[in-house]
Each structure stands twice: as C-alpha cells, then as structure tokens.
Amino acid sequence: MQVRRVAITGLGLISPYGGDMADFFTRLIAGESAVRHLLTDDLPRPLSTPFVSCLGFNAEAALGKPLALMMERFAQLGMAAAFQAWDQAGLPRRLEAGADPASRDQWGCIWGTALGGLAAHERGSRELWQKGRERLSPLSVVQGMNNAVNAHISIQLGLGGLSTSHTAACASSGIAIGEAFRRVRSGEADVMLTGGSDVCQSYGVVRAWEAMRVLAPGDAATSPMACRPFAADRAGLVLGEGGAALVLEAWDHAVARGATIHGEIVGYGTSCDHSHLVRPQRDGQVRAMRSALADGGLVPRDIHYVNAHGTATAEGDPVEMAALREVFADVAQELPVSATKSMHGHLLGAAGAIEAVVTALALREQAVPPTAHLAGRIDPACEGVDHVLQGRRGVPMQAALSSSFAFGGSNAVLAFRAPPR
Incomplete structure (x- = not known):
C-alpha cells in the first residue's frame, strides 16, 4: 500500500461569534464564550437553556437562494464551511474550460453528523399533527437525509469518488476526518473534503438531553459561563450548532500546485x-x-x-x-x-x-x-x-x-x- 503524507490545505467553519476564521481563533485565545441563553416560543413549554447559535449566518448569502432552499440548516452550515475550506485551498469550484472532466473522479467527501436533517422530520411531524396538514414539502426527504451534506458537496464541486457520511454520536466527524485521512494517505484519493455539521436546537433533541440530566443550567446572566469542563462545580454540557470543514490533500500534490499548507494529519x-x-x-x-x-x-x-x-x-x-x-x-x-x-x-x-x-x-x-x-x-x-x-x-x-x-x-x-x- 502506498503511504503518503497528508496536508491540510483548506480550513472552513461557521463561527458562533459571527466573524471570520481569524476572529474566531482570536476570541478563543482570549477565552471568550459564545454561549448565550436560548429562549424559544415552543409549545407546550418553551426551551430555556444555554446554547451556542450561529446567529450571524445567512444561508442565502453564503450559498445562493436556490441551493439554500434545497437544504435543512445542518446542510447549509456544512456546505458553507466546505465552500470556505475549498476556496482557501485555492481549488476552483468548477473545472476550468478544457480541464479533464475525469480529474476529480477519485476525489471525494466524507462527512460527519449525529442528527442530520432530523429537524426537517420534526418540523414535518408538527405540520401533520399540530396544524392538520395532509402532505409535506416534496423536499422533506432530501432535506432530512443524513448524507445531504456530502451529496451536495460532491455535486457542487464535481467530486466523483467516495461520498458518504458517518454517524457515531459525538465522534461522527472525528471518524469522518480520520477515514478521509486514510483515503489520501493510502493513495486512493489525492484530495478529500471532510468535516461535520449539526443543529441541536430541535425541540425533541433538547428535551431528550434535558431528560438525561446532563445539560448545564443557565439564564441570560449565567449562560456564558455555563460550560465548565474539569471544574469542581461543573454542571453539564451546552449544546450548539455549527459546521466545520477541512481539505485534505496528498502532500506532493499540494506542493506541486503551490498550495499553502496549514498543517498535517x-x-x-x-x-x-x-x-x-x-x-x-x-x-x-x-x-x-x-x-x-x-x-x-x-x-x-x-x-x-x-x-x-x-x-x-x-x-x-x-x-x-x-x-x-x-x-x-x-x-x-x-x-x-x-x-x-x-x-x-x-x-x-x-x-x-x-x-x-x-x-x-x-x-x-x-x-x-x-x-x-x-x-x-x-x-x-x-x-x-x-x-x-x-x-x-x-x-x-x-x-x-x-x-x-x-x-x-x-x-x-x-x-x-x-x-x-
């Protein structure tokens, strides 16, 4: 088996702080919390919990209206992060005129998500049972499927190799990145786009975690400090939403095209x-x-x-x-x-x-x-x-x-x- 070095040539994420990647990392280094208090108008009982939201994210601005409307929010966040990483890697989204259409046939996408488009199905259930609708949007299936992100990425970027998603709870995208790394290292693909996205604000999801008694409590004043790993007074985890992506590339392939290398797995x-x-x-x-x-x-x-x-x-x-x-x-x-x-x-x-x-x-x-x-x-x-x-x-x-x-x-x-x- 061919063993190759694997470069990271692109990084992308939707920042909960609302800025770009540099702003995100600066705020992390400063110890600034992105946790805020979430209060919804859901019935029968509103959600009231510390939460991390990507409040500044505009899917239509990031993706264009036609593509954004095809997606549930978890896919919008993932696709936007993937575009960021791809652009940073200096790779064109579409093949240039005269380029070999088979050049990306072995490039692929492996994505991670725990919940996928569960929100689409929850919304559909509410429409049926609470509002008495007899039918749902014809987009419900494609918005709700867990492999929506990798499917859209492969279509939008012309990736003809492996396109799949991993669902293993909180290890989903760690596994996705690791498996993409193995594909590049083994020589099966010169380029793999990988990462993960999830949206945890679905009513049933928050209530389920609440029932396990592992969610940290908090109100408008205390929510920013609600998540305290390793602290004696820690009180539980804080859910959030987001998307992050990496472009993994064979080292020699990256060097040959003059790509900036941001790190190595x-x-x-x-x-x-x-x-x-x-x-x-x-x-x-x-x-x-x-x-x-x-x-x-x-x-x-x-x-x-x-x-x-x-x-x-x-x-x-x-x-x-x-x-x-x-x-x-x-x-x-x-x-x-x-x-x-x-x-x-x-x-x-x-x-x-x-x-x-x-x-x-x-x-x-x-x-x-x-x-x-x-x-x-x-x-x-x-x-x-x-x-x-x-x-x-x-x-x-x-x-x-x-x-x-x-x-x-x-x-x-x-x-x-x-x-x-």
Whole structure:
C-alpha cells in the first residue's frame, strides 16, 4: 500500500461569534464564550437553556437562494464551511474550460453528523399533527437525509469518488476526518473534503438531553459561563450548532500546485469501549490515543497540546483525565490540555470537526486556547495535566491530539503536526 503524507490545505467553519476564521481563533485565545441563553416560543413549554447559535449566518448569502432552499440548516452550515475550506485551498469550484472532466473522479467527501436533517422530520411531524396538514414539502426527504451534506458537496464541486457520511454520536466527524485521512494517505484519493455539521436546537433533541440530566443550567446572566469542563462545580454540557470543514490533500500534490499548507494529519486512532452506552471507559480512550500516536509515529513526549473532548459532565471529565494520565505517564504534568467546548459548546456530530480546525489553527499559529471558566475551579479528580487557564501565544509546538469520545463507546483521536516554517 502506498503511504503518503497528508496536508491540510483548506480550513472552513461557521463561527458562533459571527466573524471570520481569524476572529474566531482570536476570541478563543482570549477565552471568550459564545454561549448565550436560548429562549424559544415552543409549545407546550418553551426551551430555556444555554446554547451556542450561529446567529450571524445567512444561508442565502453564503450559498445562493436556490441551493439554500434545497437544504435543512445542518446542510447549509456544512456546505458553507466546505465552500470556505475549498476556496482557501485555492481549488476552483468548477473545472476550468478544457480541464479533464475525469480529474476529480477519485476525489471525494466524507462527512460527519449525529442528527442530520432530523429537524426537517420534526418540523414535518408538527405540520401533520399540530396544524392538520395532509402532505409535506416534496423536499422533506432530501432535506432530512443524513448524507445531504456530502451529496451536495460532491455535486457542487464535481467530486466523483467516495461520498458518504458517518454517524457515531459525538465522534461522527472525528471518524469522518480520520477515514478521509486514510483515503489520501493510502493513495486512493489525492484530495478529500471532510468535516461535520449539526443543529441541536430541535425541540425533541433538547428535551431528550434535558431528560438525561446532563445539560448545564443557565439564564441570560449565567449562560456564558455555563460550560465548565474539569471544574469542581461543573454542571453539564451546552449544546450548539455549527459546521466545520477541512481539505485534505496528498502532500506532493499540494506542493506541486503551490498550495499553502496549514498543517498535517499524521495519525488516527479508534476504539470502542464495548462496555456501556453512555458511561465512558478509560481503557477504550487509552487505546484510541495510543493508536493515534502509533499511527503517526509519535511518542507521548512529542505531543505539545491536547484538545480534549471535555464536555463538563460529572462522569466524563474525570475518565478522560485518567486516560490522559495513563497515556502520558511521567510527562502528563507538563502536557497542555484544554477543552474549547467551554466556549463554542458541544456540536455533537460536528464537535470533532470544529475541534480539529481549532487544533490545526493552534499548531499553525503556535498558540494554545484555554479552557474557559476553569481558573480556581479545577476538580481534584481532573488534576495531573497542565490545564491551560489562559490563552498562550508564542508557544513552540510541533504535534497535537484532538479527541472525540462518544456515547455508544465510539472513540476517535486525530494526531496533527504543525506546518513547515
């Protein structure tokens, strides 16, 4: 099997702060929370919860009205992020006149989403049962299908290779990125577009998470600080919406066309806890991290930053810290770790994608984002690493991990290297 280096030549995301990528990362480094209080007019009981919304996102402006109307919001967010990444990679959306139409036949898209177009189906149910409608929009099926994003991406960009989606709860886009990485590394594709998107505001989704008693409480005043991973007073996770994308490209292919390389993916590790649907297991997480290190030819001392899964749940955070202490052993105390969900929330199937983008940016910019709201609050059960309490700039870093640990016991860890300087 041919083994090739895999460059990141494009990054895209829809920022919950409303600005561009540079603004997004600057605000993360500053520890600024994008969490706000969500209050809806839903009946029988309005939603009232901390939430992260992409309030400034205009789908018609980003995609054009005809394309936007074909999509549910999760697909709009994903498609917009994909276009950003593709444009940054310097690749034309349409083949130029005279170009070989078969040149993209092996290029593909692997996407991650946990909920997909569930909102379209929920909206349809309301129309039928509450408003008495007898039929739904003929777009309901194509808006609601989980593979809508990768399908639209492949159509819009002329990608003739693999087009598929992964759904594995909170590890969905981590797995999607890892599988896209393997496709490029193996020589099956020169270019893969990958990432994830989700919209968690559906009434039934929020109520379901609420019923599990893992959502952080908050009102208009307290919501920005509601998500506190690794803190002794943590009270649960905060849901959000968003989309993030990466263009992965064979290194030699990228260099040959003069592309800017924003980073490199070097390893990917997966495992299954095979023990419990919702209770995480240290051993499974340890196997995934060690697998990613081995796949990337790395040892613990090579890692200069870990973007942790860090959801701020009572049970999940200590398990993740125990796994990190086991994997990194005598160097754990000097390992910088942060959970950026404290600021951008938990995007479920898109969590791995936005955190992969954050990790790539951290290495590119040589800057480490913090875990917000943690100073003076660290749970003794979560000690044993170098918790990043304030953003750090000018930090020499060569390699980093980004971890996604999901309900169902699905674990995915990605290993990154900094771009050449």
